[in-house]
Amino acid sequence: MEKIVVIDGLRSPIAKAYGKLNNIQAEELGSIIAKELVLRSGIDYKEFDEVIIGNVAQPTHAANIARVIAIKAGFPISTPAYTVHRNCASGMQSISSAIEKIHSKQGELYLVGGVESMSNIPLLHTQAFKNILTEISNTKSIKEKLKILTKLKLQDLKPVIGLISGLTDPISGKIMGKTAENLANEFKIDRQTQDLYALNSHLKAQKAIENKIFEEEIHPIISKNGSIFEDDGVRLNQTLEALGKLRTIFDANGTVTAGNSSQVSDGASMLIICSESKAKELNLEPLGYIKDYAYAGLEPDKMGLGPLYATHKLFNRSKITLKDIDLIELNEAFASQVLANLEAFKSIEFANKHFEGKVLGEINNEILNVNGGAIALGHPVGMSGTRIVLHLLKELKRRNLKTGLATLCVGGGQGASFLLEV
Known part of the structure; x- marks a missing residue:
């Protein structure tokens, strides 16, 4: 099969919900980023076979939001578009849906992405x-x-x-924060450890902003609420003391707080992907390649372990190990969820129980979420999958590294993992 090429990507700044992007609906936000990306690429709109966009909230006023985004972004009426939904992996689903079409010879060049306006969930x-x-x-x-x-x-x-009902699993009946408490209990992850992880996410993101790391992937948004040029959820000079003062929100006797959870946010992220032969035909310089991907299912009330299950599946098929991975982006739904994965990845006991004794190994913290994650930056649920793919490819290239793993957990009990290369 042909190699799958990522030509380039772009995203909006991520804004705290009910803040600077509050007055911009999801389809408008998505169309701004889609249009800017296509114009920057220099690719004629007519070259695109289709537009595929991931979105969770599915606004009632913009049915099939992908089609609305495509038309608003300047694509011709003849370019088809459709919306995909796999909860937090919706952005990744847009990518894999396009890959399937490329491999089945239904097309060669696609605009994919994810968008979410959590401010406007009704x-x-x-x-x-x-x-x-x-x-x-x-x-x-x-x-x-x-x-x-x-x-x-x-x-x-x-x-x-609507926001709360959308973040509650209909199978287990648990809001996502309760599933994070489940993992904190199972893996004995205390409050201070979670707060420390959250602190480091903010500190890494702050450093990345100061070093202008995100500027290359962000297109500013101008709105009635004021211009936004960078992610506004990062708490500058965050401290453990401040995090320690926050109350638990899902369980009175629990450990999960707003401070060690991902933020409710608005944002959009888009990618241009194509077959390698199409990239050569159009003389396009690749940002990187998508080598393989996998989705996996697991118990809904332990959905946070989705990265573990999906990565097992991906590594088994691709015949690689953690030693082959240079950088990892593991979406930070909750600190307890990330920390539980770190424990489960290396647990012989867990592997014996669930994976026939196959242990993935210990993740090196030095290569994990090197510029912070959703706890600091925010988690617009339909957008995050494409954001971490885009950022990981940019960071691999920036550091002159080769192979990356982008992975996240999915509400409802799923996981998604993508193997990337530059």
Whole structure:
């Protein structure tokens, strides 16, 4: 099969939800980044076979958001587009969907990406309130409408927060933070260890910003709330003392806090990928290559271990080991989740129980999330998969290294792992 080439990528700054990108809907944010990336690439819009975008919230006003983004970004009406959804791996799913099309000879050049405006995930009505509204709409008499209204109770008006329902696993019934508490308990990861990991994420991200590491991959966004040029979730000069003052939010006796969890955020990230022969035909310089990828399923209430399961599958198929990996981006949904993976990767006991004794090995912290992760930068759920692929390729090239692993956990009990090379 032909090599899969990543030509280039671009992303927006990641903004804290309800902040600087609050007034920009997901399709608008995605179209800004998509248009800028295509223009920078110099590739004619007509060369693209399709646009594939990952998104979790699926805005009702922009059905099939990928098509809306494509048209707004300047693609011709004749260019098809579709949206994919695999929770936190939606951005990665856009990539693998395009790869499958390239390998099956359905196309050669694709714009892929992920976008999420968590600020604009709507509030929902309760079922009781919806039933009353339906009754009223089906009744013509004002007297009957008023009579129906008398059935309304104050509790019926309590909104259902779409963001919370979207981050709650429908199988286990647990919000994602509870699954993080599960892993903290199973692997005996205490609060201070989690806070220390979170602190290091902020410090690494702060250093990266100071050294202008992210500038190459970020396109500024201008909005009514003011211009945003860099990720605004990084807490400058963060301290353990400040993190230690935060209350636990998912379990009164737990260890997971807002400070050692990923942030709720807005953002978009896009990539141009194609077959190697298409890159040569258009004389395009590759940013890097996607060598292989794997998705895996696991218990929903331990979804945070998804990177472990997906990486086992990927390494078995690709015949490689951790020793072959130069850099790793492991999405930081929660500090306890990352730390649990670090323990499980090297655990003989866990390998004996789940992987026929095959141990992946110990991850070197020096190559893990070298510029911080989602705890500091934020986690716009549909965008994060493409963000870590883009950043990992850029960082491999910057450091003159060769092979990287991009991996994340997925709400609902899945994992995704991508093997990258420059």
